[in-house]
Amino acid sequence: MNNSPLLEDLRLFCVVARHSNFAESAREVGASPAFISKRIALLEQALGVRLFHRTTRSVVMTEDGGNVHEWARKILDDVEQMMETVSSAKRVPRGLLKISTSFGLGRKVVSPLLSRFATEHPELKIQLELVDRQIDLVNEGIDLDIRVGAGHEPHLFSRRILPSQRVLCASPAYLKKHGAPADLAALRQHQCLVIRERNQSFGIWRMMGPKGQETVKVSGALASNHGEIIHQWAVDGHGIILRSIWDVTDSLKRGRLVRVLPQYAQEADLCAVYPVQLKNSAKVRECVRFLQKHLDVTASSATV
Numbered sequence: 001m002n003n004s005p006l007l008e009d010l011r012l013f014c015v016v017a018r019h020s021n022f023a024e025s026a027r028e029v030g031a032s033p034a035f036i037s038k039r040i041a042l043l044e045q046a047l048g049v050r051l052f053h054r055t056t057r058s059v060v061m062t063e064d065g066g067n068v069h070e071w072a073r074k075i076l077d078d079v080e081q082m083m084e085t086v087s088s089a090k091r092v093p094r095g096l097l098k099i100s101t102s103f104g105l106g107r108k109v110v111s112p113l114l115s116r117f118a119t120e121h122p123e124l125k126i127q128l129e130l131v132d133r134q135i136d137l138v139n140e141g142i143d144l145d146i147r148v149g150a151g152h153e154p155h156l157f158s159r160r161i162l163p164s165q166r167v168l169c170a171s172p173a174y175l176k177k178h179g180a181p182a183d184l185a186a187l188r189q190h191q192c193l194v195i196r197e198r199n200q201s202f203g204i205w206r207m208m209g210p211k212g213q214e215t216v217k218v219s220g221a222l223a224s225n226h227g228e229i230i231h232q233w234a235v236d237g238h239g240i241i242l243r244s245i246w247d248v249t250d251s252l253k254r255g256r257l258v259r260v261l262p263q264y265a266q267e268a269d270l271c272a273v274y275p276v277q278l279k280n281s282a283k284v285r286e287c288v289r290f291l292q293k294h295l296d297v298t299a300s301s302a303t304v
Contacts (some may be wrong), residue, residue, distance in 0.1 A: 191239035192218035
């Protein structure tokens with residue numbers, strides 16, 4: 001009998017290490033917790049070490065488990081790159097592609113384009129994760145993150161897929177009641193709807209304008225971590241927002257929002273960020289190319 005650990009068991013091990021829970025891991029891979037537990041036990045038997053401390057609610061990696069996890073990720077990455085090298089020669093994206101992005105960007109921009117991309121590439125399996133927090137791509141097993149702003153981590157590669165910016169907006173009703181701010185500093189006296197986003201400091205708005213970059217500390221009665229909620233509150237007349245142009249274009253066209261201090265804007269390019277080892281991945285490369293091509297079309301048709 002061959003006791004060498006199977007690649008699929010190493011993959012399952014990495015999933016369990018990420019979730020620290022058999023039930024959540026089982027949901028991700030579409031199996032039962034009992035199956036996951038059995039495969040991990042067989043992997044432990046094959047390696048001759050205990051990988052997890054088990055409790056009724058969670059599992060915690062042992063020291064040996066941490067060492068195995070590092071090796072497993074390297075092994076799986078090498079196998080993935082080997083497969084991608086072969087498929088790249090054929091230019092056929094295949095396998096599982098895990099993509100992450102924020103809620104608003106995912107719902108309004110990324111998910112409709114991925115629907116078209118999936119139709120063109122039936123050999124791909126695509127998983128889209130929507131999260132409004134900074135993601136650890138490597139440890140969370142994400143192949144591609146679509147975000148506002150480039151990644152600065154040394155182990156990540158970043159490619160701009162769409163030039164964009166954030167702009168200041170408010171509803172006509174709010175401006176009629178409170179007046180428009182005369183300059184950036186006047187925002188301190190206004191109700192500003194603040195959102196805690198991936199790459200923004202809470203309540204600190206850094207803008208480029210006639211005098212170069214300026215910073216203002218804003219506040220207001222309403223705040224959220226969800227961009228679509230902030231957007232709707234602005235439409236309802238509760239204050240001034242700083243949102244990406246792709247998010248507010250429709251509201252601006254319909255007159256539900258109007259630009260405030262239009263001489264100011266904040267750079268907010270859309271970027272594709274992925275681990276360096278996936279730089280030559282066929283599935284990542286083709287997805288980034290597709291998004292870049294079709295986002296350009298979307299942007300040109302959404303000019304305000």
